[in-house]
């Protein structure tokens with residue numbers, strides 16, 4: 749879970765909930781009463797990859813911390829000083845040993861529980877899989893075989909499946925979790941005037 753910050757990172761004074769005038773009006777946030785530092789709590793960028801080989805299959809991997817049978821995309825944190833594109837190529841290489849030949853963005857999704865924003869890419873790779881110790885198991889699946897799941901990485905996978913002309917099938921990520929996609933995330937809602945655009949979410 750995302751943990752709340754308690755002390756100012758600049759001067760170590762305990763933070764307090766304080767109201768201040770912002771663009772959107774009076775806003776209460778954790779702020780430092782001593783040096784005026786504000787804890788914005790912006791989401792952390794996380795990168796994800798739908799890794800595809802030359803046979804048109806996608807790589808799914810099981811994290812060492814996950815129970816048996818649970819597979820997901822390759823993910824990792826974006827590091828300071830790198831672009832999202834360089835970051836996902838680095839993560840794919842570090843975690844799977846595969847070299848990215850080309851990539852395109854699939855989309856971005858929120859992960860509210862962890863206060864993260866997921867930036868997902870479709871990457872085409874070469875080489876053979878050498879898993880990092882973080883990952884214990886992998887499988888290649890076709891777009892027909894693969895099951896998507898209702899969270900950011902699962903919606904990214906659904907976009908990839910659909911780009912193959914196949915309607916994605918959804919399932920629970922872990923046993924006991926909901927298999928149902930969020931209606932605001934799936935199916936896609938193309939804009940009537942130009943189907944390359946999606947209808948804007950309500951604010």
Ligand SMILES: [Zn+2]
Pocket residue numbers: 756757758759760761780781782783784785
């Ligand atoms: Zn301070």
